[in-house]
Amino acid sequence: MKYLQITGEQELKGSVKISGAKNATLPILAACLLIKGKVTLTNIPLVSDIYTMIELLSNLGAKCLIDEHSVCIDSSNITSTKALYEIVSKMRASILVLGPLLSRFNECEVSLPGGCAIGQRPIDLHLKALAKLGAKIELKEGYVKASGKLKAANITFDKITVGGTENAILAAVYAEGVTIINNAAMEPEIINLCEFLELAGVKIEGIGSKCLKIHGVKELKSDFTCKIIPDRIEAGTYLCAGAITNSEITITNVNPNHLLAVIDKLNELGVMLDVQEDKISTKKYKKLNSCNIQTSEYPGFPTDMQAQFMALCLCASSDCIIDERLFENRFMHVAELQRMGANISLNNHLAIVKPSKLSAAQVMATDLRASSALVLAALAAKGTSKISRIYHLQRGYEDLCLKLQSLGAKISLKDENDDK
Ligand code: EPZ
Secondary structure, three states: OEEEEEEOOOOOEEEEEOOEOHHHHHHHHHHHHHOOOEEEEEOOOOOHHHHHHHHHHHHOOOEEEEEOOEEEEEOOOOOOOEEOHHHHOOOHHHHHHHHHHHHHHOEEEEEOOOOOOOOOOOOHHHHHHHHHOOOEEEEEOOEEEEEOOOEOOEEEOOOOOHHHHHHHHHHHOOOEOEEEEEOOOOOHHHHHHHHHHHHOOOEEEOOOOOOEEEEOOOOOOOOEEEEOOEOHHHHHHHHHHHHHOOOEEEEEOOOHHHHHHHHHHHHHHOOOEEEOOOEEEEOOOOOOOOOOEEEOOOOOEOHHHHHHHHHHHOOOOOOEEEEOOOOOOOOHHHHHHHOOOOEEEEEOOEEEEEOOOOEOOEEEOOOHHHHHHHHHHHHHOEOEEEEEOOHHHHOOOOOHHHHHHHOOOEEEEEEHHHHO
16 A cells, blocks of 8 residues: 655745646546547546546547547447446546436436545435436436436526536537526636537536526537646645745646635735746745635635645644535544644534644545645644555645655655565
């Protein structure tokens, strides 16, 4: 088993290039299933979740060719419309193939994703939206079986859902008429998906707003290239790395407009930033203030940055309160941070984070963002920490170890077998 060894209290320096957004690439890869031809995606991140989605598409019959940070997908000859449990259970975002498969083939079977470390994460809202479009839906033997020729409808989400909005958009593509999606999620990743569909010839009104209008089509264009947006969560994580080590680092290939809530909270903590068109630098500070955070849907503070900010708040000069509003179990990192000396108390969805002297420990990653919080804490802690189960990190952070090494961090990727 691989693990990360990190010796903390090292000042960082230099610049790091941010990869393409995992959470934009995943729905766009699913969208490729709609197209009877080839499309190319550039700036894709080379992380394991992307390989899982490519494995799923290949299993359905798509031809997928990765060349460095580009992938060419040809979905001309789809041979199956069944997304198998063996693949879907590796990654919940596999559920995003439901909308495009149903829209193009009028039937599909997608395994239910099963348990998740950060909360229940039901897919009821996805299914309700598809039913509104006329799908007949059955849950049988652990699979969602959906069928029917879809027709445009007026969908209003009871609750804002990123994946639900993406599935509804994808399903609406071949539905006859204009589908209206109200209370849609407004994340930049959804905008990237809409831009991809526009390149394929779909007319979409209201891109980036809470109300989307998707004009159904009979055919889509192929042979175009779509660029994936920079990963705002990876960017935010490196800004936290600069902040927690009180260092001057620069992140490049970013879109600061996608990071406004994160930038605001860093400023509130006293971390000043030099923000330019596509790069951001952290500056040194005298002391970290405190701040309170409530996670919410975009453009609010992202739940995917909550764990990293918790690590940073441990270094603040007074108490910080973190209110997790999106997922009910997204405090798995707390017990591990406590092993590093963190003084955090939990009360339902609230975490009270007190100033703490962090010290190195052996800790275990529990989910993707929780793992990055442990890395950040280890960068600030006195001594050498060991973080195991790092496959969670590899799901969403490309070359994390190399990128941090290039900033001067004392971090190395080790194998337990070599220690014996
Ligand atoms: C996306 O998950 C992201 N994943 C998550 O990132 C992110 O944390 C989340 O959005 C919120 O920003 C991808 O984009 C692949 P939701 P998603 O549907 O779409 C409830 C990461 O670390 N809900 O917006 O699954 C749900 O339980 C990952 O990269 C229902 O009740 O999130 C949650 O409380 C983790 N019924 C809330 O809505 C449904 O049918 C928001 O979830 C769907 C969702």
